[in-house]
Amino acid sequence: MKLHSEPTLLSKGVYLQIPVKITLLDEAIIRSNEPEEVLTFKYNNLGNRFIIPWRKIKGKLRRLVLEKQRGLNIESKCALKDDLCMKCPTCFLFGGTGETSSAGAQYNILSRIYGETFISEREIGDITPYTANAVREQDLTTGQALMSILTVPKETVFRGVVTLKDPTPEMVAILVDNINRLSRIGARSVEWGRVQTEIEGFHLSDREELSIYLDFQNKIKVESKVKKDLKKLLSRQNLPSVDRAYKILDRQVKKLISSLAGKGKNQGKKTGKTPGS
């Protein structure tokens, strides 16, 4: 099983799976009044665990990739939410919806990078999040919104698997660089603080075989399936330097997208010849 030499539009069924370990360096204090901020979960088989939802990790990774890309002057106007350019390495790796982007693209891009919920290695006792009225900082008066406060101890270890679909050496170089740069997790309302992120190995296959969720239930053993030496695999695959990887992938993505747009035009002409015209 090898990496692809060029990115593909349609899936060719190659999966690079990377188990990742995230260790909290600081005690994290989670103040949240957003109901979707799920930070603990009671699993039937695993009991109570702290969790980091995948979308949080993905969001952070996407921002890191985008920042780095801007530093290299690639589509520097591409921005999250409504201003996706839909033709840069970040959009290609993390996906986007054409209709809602300001680029007005006629296509969607499926995310090539996805992952699981990161789960704390250890079970936690009864969780009693402290619920308080949210306090407005300006005058310390109590607002209407309820806020829950939860403390996650320092050195809590989270594990999860990040998957890259149909990887090329350039895509791997970019993903690995940015996982290694993940040194902080958080958003406005959640202060996770500093983290240490470690890649635990890799697994290249024609199917997804790794899951920490299953590992924690002793249904598979992730450690026995992964190869440890990511560098070795990557050097065999002529992994370019990170900066070069962005430039090469940018060129390749634009070529792919223009082939897509070209096809669209031809199809338009064909439909013009349908009966009745």
Ligand SMILES: [Zn+2]
């Ligand atoms: Zn973009």
